[in-house]
Amino acid sequence: MSYCINPLCNHRQNPNSDDVEECLSCGTSLLINDRIRLIKPLRALTDNPYNYIEVFEVDDAGTQWNPVRKQRVMKVLKWNSPKLVELIERESLCLQIIRHSGIPRSTIDDFFTFVIHNNSLTLYCLVMDKIEGQNLEQWLEFNSPISQSLALEWLQQLVDILDTVHRSNFFHRDIKPSNIILQPSGQLALVDFGAARQVTDTYLAKVSGSGGTSTGRGGRYEITAISTPLYSPLEQVNGKAVPQSDFYALGRTFVHLITATQLIDLPTDKKTGNLIWRNKASQIDKPFADLIDELMALLPGQRPQTTEIVLQRLEKLPQRIKNYRLANSKIFRFSKYTLMGLVFVGGIFLSIPLAANYLVVQGEISEAANDSQSAQEYFDSAIKINPQVKNYISKFYFDKASRSTQKLRSAKKYYELSIKYNNQDVDIYNNLAFVCQLLNEFECVTINYEKALKLKPDSWSGHYGLGTFYDDQGKKDLAEQQYQLAIKINSQAIPVINNLSRLKNLKGDYNAAIALALQGLQKTKEPKLQAALYKNLGWALFEQNKLGQAKEYLEKAGELDPQRADTYCLLAQVQEALGDNDNSWLNWEACLILESKVPEVFRWRGDVLQRIRLKPNSRQVRTNP
Helix, strand or coil: CEECCCCCCCCCEECCCCCCCECCCCCCECCECCCEEEEEECCCCCCCCCCCEEEEEEEECCCCCCCCCEEEEEEEECCCCHHHHHHHHHHHHHHHHCCCCCCCCCCHHHEEEEEECCCCEEEEEEEEECCCCEEHHHHHHCCCCCCHHHHHHHHHHHHHHHHHHHHCCEECCCCCHHHEEECCCCCEEECCCCCCEECCHHHHHHHCCCCCCCCCCCCCCCCCCCCCCCCCCHHHHCCCCCCCHHHHHHHHHHHHHHHCCCHHHCCECCCCCCECCHHHCCCCCHHHHHHHHHHCCCCHHHCCCCHHHHHHHHHHHHHHHHHHHHHCCHHHHHHHHHHHHHHHHCCCCCCHHHHHHHHHHHHHHHHHCCCHHHHHHHHHHHHHHCHHHHHHHHHHHHHHHHHCCCCHHHHHHHHHHHHHHCCCCHHHHHHHHHHHHHCCCHHHHHHHHHHHHHHCCCCHHHHHHHHHHHHHCCCHHHHHHHHHHHHHHCCCCHHHHHHHHHHHHHCCCHHHHHHHHHHHHHHCCCHHHHHHHHHHHHHHHHHCCCHHHHHHHHHHHHHHCCCCHHHHHHHHHHHHHCCCHHHHHHHHHHHHHCCCCCHHHHHHHHHHHHHHHHCCCCCCCCCCC
């Protein structure tokens, strides 16, 4: 059969024949955009006004970007209200930019409008690759709750997909079992990006509610709230979704999968608001359950902040589960209490150093099993027996914090514990300040950098760290002051020279930026630092309209470090100014896809994405420098 695209047609089903070119009922062309035939609806075709999207399996003859004829999926927006058009445009842009085998692929020619001539109705059409398989809501109807090993495997796959999504500066906003497909290969796919949102400085300003005020509250922006009951966190229901909102939905999805219980049937703790589910998932060990609960934390700041953090947690989870099982085994509990009894009775059978060392080892095991309270009890008991183990314990916490820097809350706790056992180590204060900076705990940042500089006033790294803090806060003068102090102490500190050169560019002092970049290039042979300095040099020359030189230095930066998004953003702008639009577009794609936390990159991305949105069918995105 072949279906008519006209939603107002009285009889949309037509014979599946190439000879039938127009709908037998309403006369609308059955060949859409000279390439697509609608084979069957994937959702029921109804007159319900709330059913504003129709979805079809289609036969696509292909385009220059997707030349192979194949069965694909097409979404059709029936009602062209501005908000709905904006959503399907955003979904198209999202699927064009994101590249992952677990996400449907779409190209620039797969988004178009189709006008029904007999009633002038304009339909917005989005074509994407079809992902074969069964969604997890359907799969769970005929299968038992998933095991811990399968849950770990599936969570790893989904976070890997989300990692690509988030690194592309989008987030999904509608993760749930019915939007996850189990493919015949056993791999999962994430579909339906109709609610996806782009992360830009403007969007973050909107969700912060700043509205241009200094208080950060009482904003005047309107943001479309899209939510799925039971899977969407409160901030998303209120129209203030953030990337961490995806983690909440992911955690709730896995509660449904590992309990095989509808979320509405699970009780909620009246004091905390947390879902009570562990009693229905006996196959899940505490370390894994803790991670799922952390994903579902009520506030975004209490959840893991990035996909990278979740992936690191998942990598270490099997060993933590193993340690947890060991620490909770009957043999371990028996030996623990037996030994503690012997030690406190008088250490009859054990020498004092051996007893202390044993307690230190048990403290390390308890910490590995996420039993921090028992670990500190062991360590404190060991110090009472043998004070000499104090430095060892301080180093243990310092090393543990260093290994879990991306797990920021834990890192902070471990650095604070390390200071408890050794309060004269400058590196501990510097590292704690840096972790607090990542956590946006600004008082903690300044206090610990000040303590580090008080212990060692000539520490260039302390001034450098404090400078980066002021830099992140937009306090450019204070940042410059700290960078200058760091360079005065250590003229070979290339990262400081690089940051100061970048700061000069941001302040419009391009000659100073060039001088610093050249100074740094004379002092380092390290490729990544050279790339950063060449980037600053090219940036300054671009702003001075010296386009040929700017292009040369930015291309050098790209060769030395192909993963720097800011280099490609700048090179794209230089090539646009030179009229080289084809190469400019290639560099804009790299600018959009590569990971970056640099504020100016988000600004440049926002500018080009806005232009793409205004001209979705054009690959040329001209701009003024």
